[in-house]
Amino acid sequence: MNHTPKRITIVEDEQDLLANYQATLTKHGYQTQGLTNLEAATAAFNETLPDLVILDVGLGHQADAGFQLCQMLRQKSATLPILMLTARDDEIDVVSGLRLGADDYLSKDISMPHLLARIASLFRRQEANVAQTSQAPLEKGPLKIMLDNLQVFWQEQLIELTVTEFWMVQSLARYPGQVKTRDQLMHDANVFVDDSTITSHIKRIRKKFQKADPDFDQIDTVHGMGYRWKP
Amino acid sequence: MKLKWQITVIAVLSLSFPWVVWLAFKSLDQTFQTSIVEAAQKQAQVIVSSVQIFNQQHNDSLSGYIPTALASDAALDGADTEWSGSPWYQVTPRMRFKLGQIDGQFQLLVAVKDDSSMTDPTGQRDQLIVALGDQRGMQKLTLNRQAEGPVIASLEQAAYQAYWHETADGYQVEIKLSNPDLWRLGLVAIDHLGPNQDVSFGHLEDQQIQLQALFRPASSWLDFLAQITPEDTEINIKDSAGRIYYHSSNPGDNPASIGWITELIYELAFDQNLATGSQFNGHQVTQPFPGGEIELLVNHNAAQLSLIQNFIRSVLSIFALAVVLLVGYFVYALILAWRIKRLHKGLQSVLDERGHISTALPSGHAKDEIGDLSRGMSAMLSQINDYTEYLKQLGSRLSHEMKTPISIVNTSLENLQMEQADNPFVERALKANHRLKFILNQLSALSQLKQVIAETEQTTFDLNNLLSDLVTGYQSQAPHLTYQPADQAIKVKGSPELMAQLLDKLVQNAIDFTTPKDDISLSLEKRNNRYLLQVSNSGSQLPTEHAAQLFDSLTSFRDQRDDQPHLGLGLYIAQLIATYHQAELSAENTTTNSVAFVLNGPLCRDKD
Numbered sequence: 001m002n003h004t005p006k007r008i009t010i011v012e013d014e015q016d017l018l019a020n021y022q023a024t025l026t027k028h029g030y031q032t033q034g035l036t037n038l039e040a041a042t043a044a045f046n047e048t049l050p051d052l053v054i055l056d057v058g059l060g061h062q063a064d065a066g067f068q069l070c071q072m073l074r075q076k077s078a079t080l081p082i083l084m085l086t087a088r089d090d091e092i093d094v095v096s097g098l099r100l101g102a103d104d105y106l107s108k109d110i111s112m113p114h115l116l117a118r119i120a121s122l123f124r125r126q127e128a129n130v131a132q133t134s135q136a137p138l139e140k141g142p143l144k145i146m147l148d149n150l151q152v153f154w155q156e157q158l159i160e161l162t163v164t165e166f167w168m169v170q171s172l173a174r175y176p177g178q179v180k181t182r183d184q185l186m187h188d189a190n191v192f193v194d195d196s197t198i199t200s201h202i203k204r205i206r207k208k209f210q211k212a213d214p215d216f217d218q219i220d221t222v223h224g225m226g227y228r229w230k231p
Numbered sequence: 232m233k234l235k236w237q238i239t240v241i242a243v244l245s246l247s248f249p250w251v252v253w254l255a256f257k258s259l260d261q262t263f264q265t266s267i268v269e270a271a272q273k274q275a276q277v278i279v280s281s282v283q284i285f286n287q288q289h290n291d292s293l294s295g296y297i298p299t300a301l302a303s304d305a306a307l308d309g310a311d312t313e314w315s316g317s318p319w320y321q322v323t324p325r326m327r328f329k330l331g332q333i334d335g336q337f338q339l340l341v342a343v344k345d346d347s348s349m350t351d352p353t354g355q356r357d358q359l360i361v362a363l364g365d366q367r368g369m370q371k372l373t374l375n376r377q378a379e380g381p382v383i384a385s386l387e388q389a390a391y392q393a394y395w396h397e398t399a400d401g402y403q404v405e406i407k408l409s410n411p412d413l414w415r416l417g418l419v420a421i422d423h424l425g426p427n428q429d430v431s432f433g434h435l436e437d438q439q440i441q442l443q444a445l446f447r448p449a450s451s452w453l454d455f456l457a458q459i460t461p462e463d464t465e466i467n468i469k470d471s472a473g474r475i476y477y478h479s480s481n482p483g484d485n486p487a488s489i490g491w492i493t494e495l496i497y498e499l500a501f502d503q504n505l506a507t508g509s510q511f512n513g514h515q516v517t518q519p520f521p522g523g524e525i526e527l528l529v530n531h532n533a534a535q536l537s538l539i540q541n542f543i544r545s546v547l548s549i550f551a552l553a554v555v556l557l558v559g560y561f562v563y564a565l566i567l568a569w570r571i572k573r574l575h576k577g578l579q580s581v582l583d584e585r586g587h588i589s590t591a592l593p594s595g596h597a598k599d600e601i602g603d604l605s606r607g608m609s610a611m612l613s614q615i616n617d618y619t620e621y622l623k624q625l626g627s628r629l630s631h632e633m634k635t636p637i638s639i640v641n642t643s644l645e646n647l648q649m650e651q652a653d654n655p656f657v658e659r660a661l662k663a664n665h666r667l668k669f670i671l672n673q674l675s676a677l678s679q680l681k682q683v684i685a686e687t688e689q690t691t692f693d694l695n696n697l698l699s700d701l702v703t704g705y706q707s708q709a710p711h712l713t714y715q716p717a718d719q720a721i722k723v724k725g726s727p728e729l730m731a732q733l734l735d736k737l738v739q740n741a742i743d744f745t746t747p748k749d750d751i752s753l754s755l756e757k758r759n760n761r762y763l764l765q766v767s768n769s770g771s772q773l774p775t776e777h778a779a780q781l782f783d784s785l786t787s788f789r790d791q792r793d794d795q796p797h798l799g800l801g802l803y804i805a806q807l808i809a810t811y812h813q814a815e816l817s818a819e820n821t822t823t824n825s826v827a828f829v830l831n832g833p834l835c836r837d838k839d
Binding site: 222 | 704
């Protein structure tokens, strides 16, 4: 805990859920601000930016208000950590397809400890960026994993991974050739989702790498078991 | 009975209408013809009486031998082939003759029964004597019996030519006479039986040749007959053997000649008795009179012919109409049956391979009942489609809608737990909420999978290869798993990812039900055009009473309760994927306390 508490703004239209998030975060030493609609959020963000933003995708009847806010925020600040909460699994695909620049996408039913861990890691990534402190990067051939600012490079190109995806790549690539089960990946990435969500995460990771290198084929599916990074 | 046959039967029944019309016309024609015949018979009666009276007045001049006209090229050969139209005159039981005429010249064919041939050239022999009478007097020709061949006439008798022909029981002589105005004739045959012993027969009376008169037509008769012959009628006066004494005809207004086709149609459609001659041109009536018969040929006059032609025309046009109607009915039946068949086919192929319902059916724009039926079915299908779509999305919608309240419960409980770390109620509530979340995730995963199945493109892959790859992974998890691969590539159409998922489920199922002491065996083999993939394990049995529901969703027959709830979606998903591959998934208890799951699917048909 820092002596100056971090300010977190939560935009969530469900009052009760918002109150619960706020209660949890406050209890853990964060200063929170709760906003329930697009207009209030826009006004607030125009005034001042917090240290981290948690966005719900759908606000009231505006199904994509979260996307608009995310875009606006990214224009205002390139480094502000943005965490998006989605109610529907397929929204993750939509969100990542839009390349809005959110730092992570989490399912709304994430447990509080997981959410706290995720927030902590986002702050860590930000601080590492700012401080330029260098923990030794993990290098496996053309893959370079910057553990301090949670960045991944493939053939010297930055791959824009969300935090969840970063942890998965890190978990797979740390021991190439070893099969990681879905459970292990979930554990390493600090998410609690079903198998098919892990499958779609892996798919997205492959796509992001393939965007930088069309020949990318490092992640093997081992049917019945999980995935492995090719040695 | 097929629809087109039903309509065909009705169409054929509709032919009964022209049939009744035809019967009516036929009986009309019959009455008409009968009245003509009756009138002709009365006429013939009248003519017979006047002919008899005229005959009596003219000394019975209807008598004498009538020469029949012969073909001009008739050969003189003793045979009777060219004489077939001429009846015999029987003189005695042993002698008969025929009389003919060619170009005004008389010709005789005499047949004599005499099976004792006497041909002694110097002495006695059989003889045929022909006596001829004309106005100048009498001439006697004597022909001696001889061998087959032309008769050489003696010099004074040169006015004839003859040919001798021996038959089985006698002889036959053909004689061509040269005197044109012959009016009497006598024939005598002498049969020599032995020396000074002979028999004569023929026109004989007291051993004298009796000359018989030939018939000579009289102009008074011809005039008389011309007077009494009615219009459109022919009269033939014949002797008892049918030789014609007199012929007279009165053509009247010569009716326009009528084509043979019309006559043929009349014969087929109207003639009651096809065995008798044609009634088309008229009728023939015969009336006997002493010494012969009178034949009356009554021809149809122009009015009668046109009436008959009208009959034919009416019947023909009604039949033509009926045939056109019949063909029309049949074509209509075919079209109707074809449309219904097409609708039926369309309905059968409404569900495509991937489970999409196509709502477009044939005949959808038709304004008739079949169109209504098609539209009704389309509407029903689209309702089913909507409902299916709704059901498909229900899982994900439900999980989406429930996610927020569950999140509120969860975050509330978690906050509560932070304050009261050892409250058992909070603990239990969190556990239950955790399960609820899991169930929701499973349901949404299932609906996602259904969507993935619907969207996955089919490719061809080698199941044998895929299985070998998978088994390596499985064996690291379950060392008690053995694998028996197929001895050749098994090309299958579908998705290798989905197939792997299916196998994951089956193998996971087997692992869950076994301990490392049991066996799990996997085998793949080709059988005809299909493949059989079997996953069997020992150590467990299927609940036989629930066998039918084994592959249903949300059905689980597991005894042990893990900390993770089990929804029984595994085998349901496996079944979904099997269906996508057009394969059948079945399960059975094998005898030795073990269970086998069998996937039976088609091989890829492509040659390449």
